[in-house]
Amino acid sequence: MADSMASVESILAQDADRYVEDLKALLRIPSVSADTAFHDHCLSAAAETAEQLEAAGCSAEIISTAGFPIVLGRSPEVPGASTVLVYGHYDVQPPDPLDEWETPAFEPTIRDGRIYARGATDDKGQMLTHIKSVDAWTKAAGHPPINVVFVIEGEEEVGSDNLDQFLKDHREKLKADVAVISDTSMYGPDIPAITYGLRGIVACEVTLTGPSQDLHSGIFGGAIANPCNELATLIGSLHDADGRVTVEGFYDDVRSLTDQERQAFADLPFDEATFCNNIGVKAPRGEAGFTTTERRWARPTCDVNGLFGGYSGEGPKTIVPSKATAKITCRLVPDQKPEAILDALKRHLEDRLPDGVTMSFMTYHGAPAFVMDPDHPAMAAASTAIDRAFGKPPVLIREGGSIPVVASLKSILDVDTLLLGWGQNTDNLHSPNERFSLKDFQRGIHASAALWAELAK
Amino acid sequence: MADSMASVESILAQDADRYVEDLKALLRIPSVSADTAFHDHCLSAAAETAEQLEAAGCSAEIISTAGFPIVLGRSPEVPGASTVLVYGHYDVQPPDPLDEWETPAFEPTIRDGRIYARGATDDKGQMLTHIKSVDAWTKAAGHPPINVVFVIEGEEEVGSDNLDQFLKDHREKLKADVAVISDTSMYGPDIPAITYGLRGIVACEVTLTGPSQDLHSGIFGGAIANPCNELATLIGSLHDADGRVTVEGFYDDVRSLTDQERQAFADLPFDEATFCNNIGVKAPRGEAGFTTTERRWARPTCDVNGLFGGYSGEGPKTIVPSKATAKITCRLVPDQKPEAILDALKRHLEDRLPDGVTMSFMTYHGAPAFVMDPDHPAMAAASTAIDRAFGKPPVLIREGGSIPVVASLKSILDVDTLLLGWGQNTDNLHSPNERFSLKDFQRGIHASAALWAELAK
Known part of the structure; x- marks a missing residue:
């Protein structure tokens, strides 16, 4: 040979x-x-x-x-x-x-x-x-x-x-x-x-519906749930101040990096200032206790890819919107199970759903x-x-x-x-x-x- | 005469x-x-x-x-x-x-x-x-x-x-x-x-910008601030669990209803079930300690009228969006001062602005x-x-x-x-x-x- x-x-x-x-x-x-x-x-x-x-x-x-x-x-x-x-x-x-x-x-x-x-x-x-x-x-x-x-x-x-x-x-x-x-x-x-x-992925779309149509915010504002405000609160509840995902069970199956893996990542040439500069941000941001490389390659995420509700045209419009939607994807790491993560995410949102709105939760094809x-x-x-x-x-x-x-x-x-x-x-x-x-x-x-x-x- | x-x-x-x-x-x-x-x-x-x-x-x-x-x-x-x-x-x-x-x-x-x-x-x-x-x-x-x-x-x-x-x-x-x-x-x-x-009104538009363009959420997700998530967190921080606006000083100048006014409101014929039914919601929702009529007529609000960022088309899209925007109006009551409320709101958001995003805050004409x-x-x-x-x-x-x-x-x-x-x-x-x-x-x-x-x- x-x-x-x-x-x-x-x-x-x-x-x-x-x-x-x-x-x-x-x-x-x-x-x-x-x-x-x-x-x-x-x-x-x-x-x-x-x-x-x-x-x-x-x-x-x-x-x-x-x-x-x-x-x-x-x-x-x-x-x-x-x-x-x-x-x-x-x-x-x-x-x-x-x-x-x-x-x-x-x-x-x-x-x-x-x-x-x-x-x-x-x-x-x-x-x-x-x-x-x-x-x-x-x-x-x-x-x-x-x-x-x-x-x-x-x-x-x-x-x-x-x-x-x-x-x-x-x-x-x-x-x-x-x-x-x-x-x-x-x-x-x-x-x-x-x-x-x-990393793997799961994708879902969450829609909150309040009143059956957009309403005058002068007449109704303050007295009914506003789906944009409520959705924002729900999305805000997905992370803590340390950048960790708060969904119960989210990290249960996460396979930790070994010391060798962390060392191998650390040994790679990587310049954080260049990384930030290339994408136009002043600083990185993510889960406390991990490096940028670890966050990108080996830690799971919960990112909103799209957020929309109410009026998006020019100038102000005085409505309480009827609906608000978030498109969410979670990047998964070994050994997280896509179905379990989607279930946990749905439960997290349902448990926090306020009076006066209903939620629909739609999932897309995922992969481990x-x-x-x-x-x-x-x-x-x-x-x-x-x-x-x-x-x-x-x-x-x-x-x-x-x-x-x-x-x-x-x-x-x-x-x-x-x-x-x-x-x-x-x-x-x-x-x-x-x-x-x-x-x-x-x-x-x-x-x-x-x-x-x-x-x- | x-x-x-x-x-x-x-x-x-x-x-x-x-x-x-x-x-x-x-x-x-x-x-x-x-x-x-x-x-x-x-x-x-x-x-x-x-x-x-x-x-x-x-x-x-x-x-x-x-x-x-x-x-x-x-x-x-x-x-x-x-x-x-x-x-x-x-x-x-x-x-x-x-x-x-x-x-x-x-x-x-x-x-x-x-x-x-x-x-x-x-x-x-x-x-x-x-x-x-x-x-x-x-x-x-x-x-x-x-x-x-x-x-x-x-x-x-x-x-x-x-x-x-x-x-x-x-x-x-x-x-x-x-x-x-x-x-x-x-x-x-x-x-x-x-x-x-x-009620009076102030109107503003808040935009958070993260990376200079939408980025691949697989490559960057978890390591940089996501403007949709961050904006949601900021919006979520505007109210507490009791439905009160948390912006410092927001209620400082609010003229309280007199006992006579509250009684006069209470004496008016009003059927909450009919009110909810007419607009398609199961329950009212608002600031604790006030009736629906009081909330509508005599309490200030902070409503998101529009929320948008990232991808809003069909299906999932795996991006970390570059920008996210909220259109916000506050309904004011006597003796709140429009300029002071806008300043307080802006300060609230600025104080909580995370690393890796910048904020623009635009105001529209308001009225007391x-x-x-x-x-x-x-x-x-x-x-x-x-x-x-x-x-x-x-x-x-x-x-x-x-x-x-x-x-x-x-x-x-x-x-x-x-x-x-x-x-x-x-x-x-x-x-x-x-x-x-x-x-x-x-x-x-x-x-x-x-x-x-x-x-x-």
Whole structure:
């Protein structure tokens, strides 16, 4: 195997320019899933992905869904070897605003060692690293030392509506020991990372109704409950002065950070003044007793995302509003249970509901948090592989957001995910002038190739 | 004088039908000030008002303003007698929705002793009672026993934008001992009332700004102040569990109700279940220790009239919003000072402003509360006059709203106002099928005529 990896590395060096040409070919296709005008381009991107899989020695099927097709690729079977499921997506965000692009969004252009195009990092460039690593293994050794299954979808930017059904329908074909997704970022330039934890989420909408219609605040004000005031009081009751959520039981199941985790977070380079300055706030704010990084990655939240009731036009209006609504999401951490958190939140509000208003409480689809077991053998393999490609081991980080496919892979296929990002979170994902460092593109291919070797050990 | 009043009463009986015909003539003019299509009709209504004033023996001028003209009338001068300023308005609300009228809005129609038309009670019918009472006095005695000055404007339904300037420009001509306005309501059918108090108002708008744009709540949630949550907490801090406003100094200048006032309020017929049922709430709610009537008429409030921030569309959205805004009005009672209340409110919010948000505080025009001194000689005169016309003395009531012209009359002309409503608050003011009881129209004329006699004593 050591010999194989040496051969693979020689192929990687030799074919580096071809990988970039193949990336350009994929980036030239404006596969914007959100806009029906780009429908045929999305199908072309699926076809190009399948072609590049086949060129890498894989079988490739383009499987129809109710939306855009999913490309299912498979490296030559290695009986008895472990199986890795690679997830990625060939669709991209709309390129607007077009006039803010220095070079056209679908004419990939290299400047200062970076390739600029929509999809460069999200996710064509990152996804392609795994196809190209299989390609290198095929050229060097006939096939990778393990089984690699590719699931490359075309609806990630519009909600992955048909992915879960696909995973259910093809559960048998998709059995795997671990999944790999490269759709996140490194911690910073030259700081490779493994994202081993993501927060979960629950979402709900609370509406208080007082009088059956808006009423004159002169005639009625002071004598009836005002849904705006009452909702504000309820929302205000969700946190204490220390920034802790006061909902009974909210923290019961929260898995504490270990001392090692806190130390690892603290060891990461982080400048709070820069962080605040970048988003235009004077100071951070959150749960007492935790650092900004801990608050973002490993502590649960209760955020109002929208608040509305009564009159929002110009000038004053003298009404007691009939209704007021809050949209609320809680970010969850391991081992909080989405249903239990929603129940507790509802009970908290109900228990404090004043006379003269009624409450409706509507919930949306939620997802639990995800953390990869640090002792999972794939973690060590990934760390070693990244060290080999980047010349340094990855830092272990978490992210505060949720990546729904990770929850789906866990719940439907019972497979844990390695989140190996090769991009930077400053690569203008979803913005004009999206880009991807070609050095990291090549290092990503290298790390991926090394990962197949490590997982085969 | 007793003899004169007997003569007046005989004229009132004799000319009752003519008064109704004159009312119809005014109601037929669609003087909708809000709609430029009705511009000429507003001028016609001013002309018709002036004609009826002249027919009543008054001089009448139609005085231009930057908007619709103001009709200035004046009864024959009685040197040494006191002067009453009658305020009213000849403009009306738009008649929409037209198809909900049983008979056309500008074809006055009598059914069951009530005249139906836009403006019947608000304010043509009520305003006309005072012109007709002067008319009766002129026929019976050559002129009223006092000086009556009429200020009848045409922009009351669109904000009276030019009234204050008019009052300032004609301050000398408008000197009066007391003002009379019939643009309110009786307490109930056959329960005449003098409205001796109105609440004042202050209005402001508070905006909290956190990050310079909406941010991803997964990436930032929990680590920065959320303006929606923070604003809710601030708004929630404005009241305590007993429904009292917690702003320091808020109640310092509040004039307490006297035992007699509380008793008078309690003696009024009022059914709380009906009150709640009519507006669709299960229970009233307000400051502990006060009745619903006291809360509405004589206690200050702090109501959020509008609350908005973040996402208000369908479904969830995972953001930490950049901004959140509350529109707030406080209803004031004597002797609260608008400026002091706004200052105290602002200070309350500033003192509690958390790290990571900034606050902007914008104020709108406000007005102090108004109460007529119960010992003002005009109060006794009005009570006696109403007793004579209605066969029972009026109840003394307050209203929770504000009537800006009352504040203007006080601040610009230093004159107190008798609010003598002849209508019912169920007369569909501002709604289809507006109406006015003809019995109360005639009793209003009678009371007005008697008032001139009483004020002359």
